[in-house]
Every structure is written in structure tokens, then in C-alpha cells.
Amino acid sequence: MITIERVTKRYGETYALRDVSLHIPKGRITGIIGYSGAGKSTLLRLMNGLERPTTGRVIVDGVDVTTLSRRALQQKRQSIGMIFQQFALLSTKTVAANVAFALRCAGVPKEQHPKRVAELLELVGLSDRANHYPSELSGGQKQRVGIARALANDPDVLLCDEATSALDPTTTASILQLLQTLQQSLGLTIVLITHELDVIRAICDDVVVMEDGRIIERSDVYDLFACPATELSQTFVREARGLNDVTRLPKHANGTRLLLTFTGPEAYEPIVSDTTETFGPGLAILGGHILTIQNRPLGTLLVEWTGPKECEGVLIDALRQRVTEVEVLSHERLIP
Ligand SMILES: Nc1ncnc2c1ncn2[C@@H]1O[C@H](COP(=O)(O)OP(=O)(O)OP(=O)(O)O)[C@@H](O)[C@H]1O
Ligand SMILES: [Mg+2]
Structure with a gap:
């Protein structure tokens, strides 16, 4: 046109x-x-x-x-x-x-x-x-x-x-x-x-x-x-996804904060409970929401892993198999 x-x-x-x-x-x-x-x-x-x-x-x-x-x-x-x-x-x-x-x-x-x-x-x-x-x-x-x-x-x-x-x-x-x-x-x-x-x-x-x-x-x-x-x-x-403040939200000293993005039917899978079954407790949910864009969902889930450090790499790999994207967030402040 x-x-x-x-x-x-x-x-x-x-x-x-x-x-x-x-x-x-x-x-x-x-x-x-x-x-x-x-x-x-x-x-x-x-x-x-x-x-x-x-x-x-x-x-x-x-x-x-x-x-x-x-x-x-x-x-x-x-x-x-x-x-x-x-x-x-x-x-x-x-x-x-x-x-x-x-x-x-x-x-x-x-x-x-x-x-x-x-x-x-x-x-x-x-x-x-x-x-x-x-x-x-x-x-x-x-x-x-x-x-x-x-x-x-x-x-x-x-x-x-x-x-x-x-x-x-x-x-x-x-x-x-x-x-x-x-x-x-x-x-x-x-x-x-x-x-x-x-x-x-x-x-x-x-x-x-x-x-x-x-x-x-x-x-x-x-x-x-x-x-x-x-x-x-x-x-x-x-x-727009409400993430600009996230790095300022203090995190546990030994925790790893992860941002999970969902773009498809994986949003309906019990990912967090599956993680607990495999890796034990330690994945805390800090927040999450879904935006609707062109009638499709875009899911955001913010979690923090405070379980054993040696499990972290395998956990992240496992999550990457299940969701569209896993981002490890870097941090400015720790919980005192
Ligand atoms: N009539 C004009 N004479 C001189 N400079 C201009 C003129 N119109 C625009 N500019 C310059 O061109 C550049 C782009 O301006 P433009 O108005 O297209 O930006 P914009 O993206 O619409 O900004 P805004 O979001 O503030 O409306 C600016 O540096 C502006 O100062
Ligand atoms: Mg303008």
C-alpha cells in the first residue's frame, strides 16, 4: 500500500x-x-x-x-x-x-x-x-x-x-x-x-x-x-512485561533468579511440580503473568532456585527443554 x-x-x-x-x-x-x-x-x-x-x-x-x-x-x-x-x-x-x-x-x-x-x-x-x-x-x-x-x-x-x-x-x-x-x-x-x-x-x-x-x-x-x-x-x-524492576528486587545470596518465558501449550504443563519431583524443593515462585498478544498468550514466570548449587546447571537445562526461554538474571542487591 x-x-x-x-x-x-x-x-x-x-x-x-x-x-x-x-x-x-x-x-x-x-x-x-x-x-x-x-x-x-x-x-x-x-x-x-x-x-x-x-x-x-x-x-x-x-x-x-x-x-x-x-x-x-x-x-x-x-x-x-x-x-x-x-x-x-x-x-x-x-x-x-x-x-x-x-x-x-x-x-x-x-x-x-x-x-x-x-x-x-x-x-x-x-x-x-x-x-x-x-x-x-x-x-x-x-x-x-x-x-x-x-x-x-x-x-x-x-x-x-x-x-x-x-x-x-x-x-x-x-x-x-x-x-x-x-x-x-x-x-x-x-x-x-x-x-x-x-x-x-x-x-x-x-x-x-x-x-x-x-x-x-x-x-x-x-x-x-x-x-x-x-x-x-x-x-x-x-x-511492557513488567521486568525492568526485577533486577532491583533483592535475591537470596545463594539463590539464582530465573525468568521463564512461555509462548505455547507448555504454559499449561506442571513444570514447577515436575521440577520439585526431580530436584527436590527449592524453586520459589516470585511472580508471573500472561499477556495476550494477537490472541496468543505470552507467559512470564519469575522463579528463584535456592536448592543445592550443584543441581543448578542440570535444572536450567531441564527447564530449557520445557519452556521457550530461560534467562538467568543478574543482580544488583542481595537479601541481607
Ligand atoms: N520542520 C522541522 N524543522 C527542523 N527540524 C525538524 C523538523 N521536523 C522535525 N525535525 C527534526 O527531525 C528529527 C525527527 O523529528 P520527528 O518529529 O520526526 O520525531 P518523532 O519521532 O516524531 O518525535 P516525537 O516522539 O517527539 O514526536 C528531530 O531531531 C527534529 O528536531
Ligand atoms: Mg512525533
């Missing part, structure tokens, strides 16, 4: 993007994650022609948007909707008038506006707010107006730049749910920027990790969680 070919974008001396190539497949939700300044928004603005690359090509649905005339580009942009973190609504216009304004920009004949506005507000669940002003809406409702407005052109692609970053977790979940429903019912291709892996986990199919103007990793979302390849994605995934 969208192909970025060897794109570099420079602002004066600053490189926002460095030799970036990427294909965004049709009808999927692709998440782009990275720290501030990584180049995410620049990449998104190139996709709808708001920016032109310094070098390289951007091809949207077979058309090279980097060579289009202003007029042709404007036309092309009608097939791409965009929503923003700060909603960007017109504060002096009602909800209905905000959406009607987008219809007018899209060249929809005026007599069709009332019906189309009603349809779009229905789609985003805001029919009862048509005559309210943006200042009378919650953040989640404002973003729903933003989505209705972005859909006014009947676009094939929806670009979302930190669309939920200003919202609380519950409202974020409802907006993400709405995006997913719209993606399925309208067959949209969605590209979504975020700095939260939880947003990616909730609705994305694919994920792109950016750092310092480059794409450093691209993966199916489940695979990124199960085996993150780069240091940056490992940091994100450890955070």
Missing part, C-alpha cells in the same frame, strides 16, 4: 530520516515506535505528502507522491486521513460543523453534508454530541471527532500520530477499539505512531522500531514481544 524507498530527510544539518526503506501492507495495522526525535512524525508526514524527502521515493498505492504536482498531491491526499495527539479541531465550530468542514474540503456537495455528517458521527459513537463545541467534549470525544473528520474523504489509509497520547488508559483503550473496528469494517490500512508498546500490543499486526532516523527493527507484533532483537526493543518489551 505504502512503500518508502531509501528515503533521507534533512532539515538543515539535522537528519530526521536516514536511508529509510519500508513497506506498509494493505489492510493491516502497522505501529511505529521509538523515542522522541526518532523520526516517526517525519516518516508519517512523508506518507501523505505533507513533506517531501530530501532523497528517495514514497509510493502510495502505486503512485510516486514525491513527483506529484501540488494539485495532484492534494487529490492524492484525499485518500489518506490523519489524526493527531492534540485533535486539531476548530474551536469555534460545533462537532457537526467540524466534520462538515472536512467534507467541504474534500469537495463533497453541500446538500450531502447533513446525511454524511450524521453517518460519520454515528460511526464514531458521537451522534448525541453533534451540536456541542469542542470545549464541551472530553479528550476521548474530541479524538472521536478527529476520527470522523479524518474519515470524511472515505480514505483508504488512516495515519495516526500519537492519537491516544493525551488520553487516560481507559479512554485510550476505547479509541483503540474504535480504530480496530473501523479498520475491519472499512478495510482501512492504518499506520499508528506511539511511544507505548501497550498501544502496539492492543491493536497492531506489525511493528516498526525507529531510532535516530533509522528503522532498526521490523517484526510481527507477537514475535517482537517474544524475542525482541535490538537493545531498544528489549527495553520496551521488558517494560
Whole structure:
């Protein structure tokens, strides 16, 4: 659907993007994650022609948007909707008038506006707010107006730049749910920027990790969680799996702390009791949880072995036969 070919974008001396190539497949939700300044928004603005690359090509649905005339580009942009973190609504216009304004920009004949506005507000669940002003809406409702407005052109692609970053977790979940429903019912291709892996986990199919103007990793979302390849994605995934604090949790002086990862049916096997049977007592369970990613479980179990030291190597080998991954965690602090 969208192909970025060897794109570099420079602002004066600053490189926002460095030799970036990427294909965004049709009808999927692709998440782009990275720290501030990584180049995410620049990449998104190139996709709808708001920016032109310094070098390289951007091809949207077979058309090279980097060579289009202003007029042709404007036309092309009608097939791409965009929503923003700060909603960007017109504060002096009602909800209905905000959406009607987008219809007018899209060249929809005026007599069709009332019906189309009603349809779009229905789609985003805001029919009862048509005559309210943006200042009378919650953040989640404002973003729903933003989505209705972005859909006014009947676009094939929806670009979302930190669309939920200003919202609380519950409202974020409802907006993400709405995006997913719209993606399925309208067959949209969605590209979504975020700095939260939880947003990616909730609705994305694919994920792109950016750092310092480059794409450093691209993966199916489940695979990124199960085996993150780069240091940056490992940091994100450890955070999302609640593991960043684990090394600070004190451990027994003679204990060995192990992190077990489960990705399949082995999660249902009695691994801990089997271990006790073979190696005797000594495996303490410190914590565990399961994340659901793309309807598949990703299990985390944190254990500490305080049994005989000489059994440790064999125990770890035995566990490695049974679970997807066993990581021996290094430690900062010991229990006094
Ligand atoms: N119009 C501009 N003029 C000059 N520099 C810019 C411009 N737009 C972006 N940059 C620079 O390009 C780099 C990438 O910016 P970009 O906005 O794409 O990052 P981002 O990943 O979206 O960050 P954030 O998460 O903070 O939104 C930054 O160093 C930024 O300062
Ligand atoms: Mg940005």
C-alpha cells in the first residue's frame, strides 16, 4: 500500500530520516515506535505528502507522491486521513460543523453534508454530541471527532500520530477499539505512531522500531514481544512485561533468579511440580503473568532456585527443554 524507498530527510544539518526503506501492507495495522526525535512524525508526514524527502521515493498505492504536482498531491491526499495527539479541531465550530468542514474540503456537495455528517458521527459513537463545541467534549470525544473528520474523504489509509497520547488508559483503550473496528469494517490500512508498546500490543499486526532516523527493527507484533532483537526493543518489551524492576528486587545470596518465558501449550504443563519431583524443593515462585498478544498468550514466570548449587546447571537445562526461554538474571542487591 505504502512503500518508502531509501528515503533521507534533512532539515538543515539535522537528519530526521536516514536511508529509510519500508513497506506498509494493505489492510493491516502497522505501529511505529521509538523515542522522541526518532523520526516517526517525519516518516508519517512523508506518507501523505505533507513533506517531501530530501532523497528517495514514497509510493502510495502505486503512485510516486514525491513527483506529484501540488494539485495532484492534494487529490492524492484525499485518500489518506490523519489524526493527531492534540485533535486539531476548530474551536469555534460545533462537532457537526467540524466534520462538515472536512467534507467541504474534500469537495463533497453541500446538500450531502447533513446525511454524511450524521453517518460519520454515528460511526464514531458521537451522534448525541453533534451540536456541542469542542470545549464541551472530553479528550476521548474530541479524538472521536478527529476520527470522523479524518474519515470524511472515505480514505483508504488512516495515519495516526500519537492519537491516544493525551488520553487516560481507559479512554485510550476505547479509541483503540474504535480504530480496530473501523479498520475491519472499512478495510482501512492504518499506520499508528506511539511511544507505548501497550498501544502496539492492543491493536497492531506489525511493528516498526525507529531510532535516530533509522528503522532498526521490523517484526510481527507477537514475535517482537517474544524475542525482541535490538537493545531498544528489549527495553520496551521488558517494560511492557513488567521486568525492568526485577533486577532491583533483592535475591537470596545463594539463590539464582530465573525468568521463564512461555509462548505455547507448555504454559499449561506442571513444570514447577515436575521440577520439585526431580530436584527436590527449592524453586520459589516470585511472580508471573500472561499477556495476550494477537490472541496468543505470552507467559512470564519469575522463579528463584535456592536448592543445592550443584543441581543448578542440570535444572536450567531441564527447564530449557520445557519452556521457550530461560534467562538467568543478574543482580544488583542481595537479601541481607
Ligand atoms: N520542520 C522541522 N524543522 C527542523 N527540524 C525538524 C523538523 N521536523 C522535525 N525535525 C527534526 O527531525 C528529527 C525527527 O523529528 P520527528 O518529529 O520526526 O520525531 P518523532 O519521532 O516524531 O518525535 P516525537 O516522539 O517527539 O514526536 C528531530 O531531531 C527534529 O528536531
Ligand atoms: Mg512525533
